[in-house]
Amino acid sequence: MAKIAAIPMILTALCVFVGGTLWTVVYSFTSSRLLPKANWVGLDQYERLWNTNRWIVSIENLMIYGICSLIFSLVIGFVLAALLDQKIRFENTFRTIILYPFALSFIVTGLVWQWILNPDFGVQNIVRSLGWASFEFDPLYNQDIVIYGILIAGLWQGTGLIMVLMLAGLRGIDQEIWKAARVDGIPTWKTYIFIVIPMMRPVFVTTLVLIASGIVRVFDLVVAQTSGGPGIASEVPAKYVYDTMFLRQNLGQGFAASTMMLLAVAIVIIPWAYLEFGSRKRD
Amino acid sequence: MTEATAVFEGAHGPKPRRTFSRRNIFLYGTLIMVALYYMLPLYVMIVTSLKxxxxxxxGNIFAPPVEITFQPWVKAWAEACTGLNCDGLSRGFWNSVRITVPSVIVSIAIASVNGYALANWRFKGANVFFTILIFGAFIPYQVMLYPIVILLREIGLYGSLWGLVIVHSIFGMPILTLLFRNYFTSLPEELFKAARVDGAGFWGIYFQIMLPMSLPIFVVAMILQVTGIWNDFLFGVVYTKPDIYPMTVQLNNIVNSVQGVKEYNVNMAATILTGLVPLVIYFVSGRLFVRGIAAGAVKG
Structure with missing residues (x-):
């Protein structure tokens, strides 16, 4: 009976997760356009992919966005958690305020920040009207910095979650350790860097994996905030896949691009899984 | 619990600190600045929508409205245009309701049974499927988008509401199954064994013993799913047709449409309307929401 009840799970695991992934990888070696067709072309799609400027821009954007959002999320998340961990009053209020953007969708996030960063009405306009007439801050209309405009919105939405996870990690640290550090006269910042952070390694690893797998999926935020523009300056891989598959009817190319995304995720996930299982065996 | 210990420790600590010590000014000053920064977009949205x-x-996007008007809200809800339809966001709202309600019910029903089967019955091969499921949570959605289009087309549900319900159930499964499995594993096993001895079967134990005991985890799962499905954009745009587009997709179409004069106040009213459901859930459920995302995140 248990097996019959678990049929939806077994079907999902085998048909969608394993089957679907294999199917996409296999058909990335075909020249499918409007419909999937099994005419093999070897690595042609990949060759074309890496010769497409739009894909290269997408990858560059993902790298910049990824590295920045990884560093800033971890640093901001940890600092905020450390501040909230000082036995302060109104901790719940602060936490509620910092976490609420996480409840909002990327579409909503993207549209709000599109409005705030609007050069004619938003931040740039305000600073100019205060008297600094040459002030320039229009990330969404400047090809060189547009990805940072998206980063601002992404960080606003996601840092709350990282903070909550870090806070849980900090609370898990034995109070005795703090006392011992104080008795030895170690300054607080040193205790954090040399004792507490190394002890929180598991929390850092999970948040890292979480942020990394979220970064690869960035799609709605870009669609809402810039639609990939100006020009193609803020394209990302997930959007490239969607556009080639569903708007340009170039399935093979979309499969190749999504297979590259899968590869990127595998590079992050496999070492992590290895570490997890490795440490579990030792326990 | 943490607050209780904090109070306790405060009573036993060294001499009380002055309220306005330099440390406190720095600490609260920083936190208040941060809180203001995080509140700013919500404030700007509300203020803009009332001008x-x-x-x-x-004027200035940060200035409060001189003359408050609710016209933008009315327009966003009932008159804003996407393509040829000019019946506002209300259409998207009701579509989202019609998508979210069955998706939440179906996905939670399936996942709770999965979790129960995994935790208590440990059938052969269970761990293999479970491991695949958990790894599946990390596969980029883009990889599986098209195979699912084919699957849905085969069963005749592509472009329909029920097709989308299936998609949400599939992609919600890894995290929900994990959530339920961990919860059911934490219940005392004697309960299950005693019921077995009394001759209760698979469904008997599930409905009469497990379900009544696991209300809290169902609430957590519901919060997780309602916000997740309400906020979804990708699946909505891929697997449905324009007349059943969920709210997020319709919102994006309204705000980012290239034709016509941009009405920023209407756009912001529409944006708040779309964010309202998850925001209300967040502020009402508070701690449970945090528990839900933490459970989903830490192990996910």
């Missing part, structure tokens, strides 16, 4: 267009063109 008339002439006021927006003249």
């Amino acid at each position: 008339g267009m002439p006021e927006i063109r003249l």
Whole structure:
């Protein structure tokens, strides 16, 4: 009976997760356009992919966005958690305020920040009207910095979650350790860097994996905030896949691009899984 | 619990600190600045949605409205246009309701049974499927988008509401199954064994013993799913047709449409309307929401 009840799970695991992934990888070696067709072309799609400027821009954007959002999320998340961990009053209020953007969708996030960063009405306009007439801050209309405009919105939405996870990690640290550090006269910042952070390694690893797998999926935020523009300056891989598959009817190319995304995720996930299982065996 | 210990430790600590010590000013000052920064977008949204267009063109997006008007809200809800339809966001709202309700019910029903089967019955091969499921949570959605299009087309549900319900159930499964499995594993095993001895079967134990005991985890799962499905954009745009587009997709179409004059106040009213459901859930459920995302995140 248990097996019959678990049929939806077994079907999902085998048909969608394993089957679907294999199917996409296999058909990335075909020249499918409007419909999937099994005419093999070897690595042609990949060759074309890496010769497409739009894909290269997408990858560059993902790298910049990824590295920045990884560093800033971890640093901001940890600092905020450390501040909230000082036995302060109104901790719940602060936490509620910092976490609420996480409840909002990327579409909503993207549209709000599109409005705030609007050069004619938003931040740039305000600073100019205060008297600094040459002030320039229009990330969404400047090809060189547009990805940072998206980063601002992404960080606003996601840092709350990282903070909550870090806070849980900090609370898990034995109070005795703090006392011992104080008795030895170690300054607080040193205790954090040399004792507490190394002890929180598991929390850092999970948040890292979480942020990394979220970064690869960035799609709605870009669609809402810039639609990939100006020009193609803020394209990302997930959007490239969607556009080639569903708007340009170039399935093979979309499969190749999504297979590259899968590869990127595998590079992050496999070492992590290895570490997890490795440490579990030792326990 | 943490607050209780904090109070306790405070009573036993060294001499009380002055309220306005330099440390406190720095600490609370920083936190208040941060809180203001995080509140800013919500504030700007609300303020903009209550202004008339002439006021927006003249002024400052951070200034409170001089003349409050609810016209933008009415327009966003009932008159804003996407393509040829001019019946506002209300259409998207009801579509989202019609998508979210069955998706939440179906996905939670399936996942709770999965979790129960995994935790208590440990059938052969269970761990293999479970491991695949958990790894599946990390596969980029883009990889599986098209195979699912084919699957849905085969069973005749592509482009329909029920097709989308299936998609949400599939992609919600890894995290929900994990959530339920961990919860059911934490219940005392004697309960299950005693019921077995009394001759209760698979469904008997599930409905009469497990379900009544696991209300809290169902609430957590519901919060997780309602916000997740309400906020979804990708699946909505891929697997449905324009007349059943969920709210997020319709919102994006309204705000980012290239034709016509941009009405920023209407856009912001529409944006708040779309964010309202998850925000209300967040502020009402508080701690449970945090528990839900933490459970989903830490192990996910």
